[in-house]
Amino acid sequence: MAERVVAEAVGITELIDLTGKRAFVTGGGQGIGMAIARRLVEAGAVVIIGDLDPAAQAAAAAIGAGFAACDITEPDQLDAALDVVTSAGGLDIVVNNAGIFPTTGPMIDVTDAFIHRMLDVNVRAQFSVAREAARRMQHGGSIVNLASIAGLGGGANISAYSASKAAVISLTRSFANELGPKGIRVNAIAPGIIDTPGVQDQLAPLQAGGVDITQRIAANPLGIAGQSDHVARVALFLVSELAEFVTGHTLIVDGGATA
Numbered sequence: 001m002a003e004r005v006v007a008e009a010v011g012i013t014e015l016i017d018l019t020g021k022r023a024f025v026t027g028g029g030q031g032i033g034m035a036i037a038r039r040l041v042e043a044g045a046v047v048i049i050g051d052l053d054p055a056a057q058a059a060a061a062a063i064g065a066g067f068a069a070c071d072i073t074e075p076d077q078l079d080a081a082l083d084v085v086t087s088a089g090g091l092d093i094v095v096n097n098a099g100i101f102p103t104t105g106p107m108i109d110v111t112d113a114f115i116h117r118m119l120d121v122n123v124r125a126q127f128s129v130a131r132e133a134a135r136r137m138q139h140g141g142s143i144v145n146l147a148s149i150a151g152l153g154g155g156a157n158i159s160a161y162s163a164s165k166a167a168v169i170s171l172t173r174s175f176a177n178e179l180g181p182k183g184i185r186v187n188a189i190a191p192g193i194i195d196t197p198g199v200q201d202q203l204a205p206l207q208a209g210g211v212d213i214t215q216r217i218a219a220n221p222l223g224i225a226g227q228s229d230h231v232a233r234v235a236l237f238l239v240s241e242l243a244e245f246v247t248g249h250t251l252i253v254d255g256g257a258t259a
Helices: 012-016 031-042 058-062 075-086 111-137 159-182 195-208 213-217 228-239
Strands: 022-026 048-050 067-068 094-097 140-145 186-190 250-253
Touching: 012 195, 012 228, 022 031, 022 075, 031 048, 031 067, 048 058, 048 075, 058 067, 058 195, 067 075, 075 111, 075 186, 094 111, 094 228, 111 140, 111 159, 140 159, 159 186, 186 228
Parallel strands: 022 048, 022 094, 048 067, 094 140, 140 186, 186 250
Antiparallel strands: none
16 A cells, blocks of 8 residues: 555645756747746746747747757657756656647548648657656656647537547546556646637638637636636646646636536
8 A cells, every 4th residue: 555645744835846847848939838838947847848949949048948859740859859858867747738729620621631640749749748758757757738628529620629639638548547656647738718829820810800809719707818827827736746636637727618
């Protein structure tokens, strides 16, 4: 039987403190990934951002994070980036954020090539990141996968994206069961519409057609636009000791849109 830990004996500042932890955030050059990396740095973690855009290096430096050029669909690049993280003390936290945005169009127009690319990035590559991270987490750790509310309920014109995010949610549960005995917690975050540059770009055609996209983004019971930092705060909770007994869970962050 595992040794019982008296949770109440740990102070609140210790629960949120990530000092000495080493973290890898994929797709962290902007938006949600950047916000998560910033919060992890603030909590004391040594953070490496992996991104395929070289311009992300300057953004990483601005928040006190390191940078590794990385396309997660390329195994050699992924291994090299993770080696950068582990070279100075191991790996404790991985945020599997990199992915393709949802716009796909009517399902009758979606090509096999697009479906292949969507699943390759959002499912196969996320699987690879989690697998390679788990191999390097010799003393336990935490993995957070970025899913979406689209993976819970689907939606018109985002069929391939919805399928990919549903797979992420399923993988999260499977990984949690398999990696729990190794002391590795695996959870997912399912954001709703978050006001990021990528979402603004996706909604631009609607705006051109007369739709108030500001109102569209804030169409939830709270009536506020979801921000990247809303997701980042949840990620910080999940990787910290505040969530010590939480694994296999998908936490919805959507202002109540799916309530």
